[in-house]
Amino acid sequence: MLDNPSLTESSPDCPWTSPSITVEQVANAKLPTEFGEFRIAGYRSLISDEEFVVIYKGEMDGDTPTLVRIHSQCLTGDVFASIKCDCGPQLHAAMRMVEAEGRGAIVYQQQEGRGIGILNKIRAYALQDEGADTVEANEELGFAIDARDYQQCAEILFDLGLCKVKVISNNPDKLAALERAGLTIVERVPIEVKSEEPAAHYLRTKKEKMGHYLS
Numbered sequence: 001m002l003d004n005p006s007l008t009e010s011s012p013d014c015p016w017t018s019p020s021i022t023v024e025q026v027a028n029a030k031l032p033t034e035f036g037e038f039r040i041a042g043y044r045s046l047i048s049d050e051e052f053v054v055i056y057k058g059e060m061d062g063d064t065p066t067l068v069r070i071h072s073q074c075l076t077g078d079v080f081a082s083i084k085c086d087c088g089p090q091l092h093a094a095m096r097m098v099e100a101e102g103r104g105a106i107v108y109q110q111q112e113g114r115g116i117g118i119l120n121k122i123r124a125y126a127l128q129d130e131g132a133d134t135v136e137a138n139e140e141l142g143f144a145i146d147a148r149d150y151q152q153c154a155e156i157l158f159d160l161g162l163c164k165v166k167v168i169s170n171n172p173d174k175l176a177a178l179e180r181a182g183l184t185i186v187e188r189v190p191i192e193v194k195s196e197e198p199a200a201h202y203l204r205t206k207k208e209k210m211g212h213y214l215s
């Protein structure tokens with residue numbers, strides 16, 4: 001077991017239902033950021049080659065409702081500050097929220113482009129250049145609208161010691177998946193960042209075609 005000051009025994013009351021945890025923490029370190037001091041932990045899947053990163057701060061306690069977010073990797077938005085989507089500002093807003101609360105965890109899921117991978121995402125962007133929206137582009141390429149699976153993200157939160165969570169998300173599928181995985185959702189914390197076109201168009205598509213909770 002690695003040295004992890006925040007790791008606590010899981011609460012016996014937790015309604016965790018998964019038969020076993022299929023992720024393993026491999027490293028854990030401090031991560032000072034522009035938004036505050038976090039810890040960063042690396043996880044690997046025991047059933048695939050998927051790797052995960054989680055940043056968190058404060059005591060991870062199964063009895064305390066804790067802010068969490070599952071952030072899906074968006075190379076274009078998170079790193080290159082693309083304005084085709086609102087991923088980068090959302091990630092930073094979530095980090096600010098966790099910092100302000102003094103407690104929380106953000107799982108960074110490396111499933112680029114809602115699970116289709118960066119190369120296919122660029123193919124989808126090329127179709128969008130021709131006029132398709134984000135959903136039509138994925139369909140034209142033969143991919144599910146959303147190919148992501150959140151089970152192991154939930155397992156990471158559980159492994160950190162969390163059980164009752166306040167989920168920062170507008171995505172009903174993520175909320176349902178975390179609940180199915182056995183976490184208790186005590187609150188949904190909406191996240192909306194100011195967006196200009198073309199991100200605003202992308203968000204309208206998410207709201208209309210994917211049922212996201214957006215105003």
Ligand SMILES: [Zn+2]
Nearest residue numbers: 074077085087
């Ligand atoms: Zn994005």
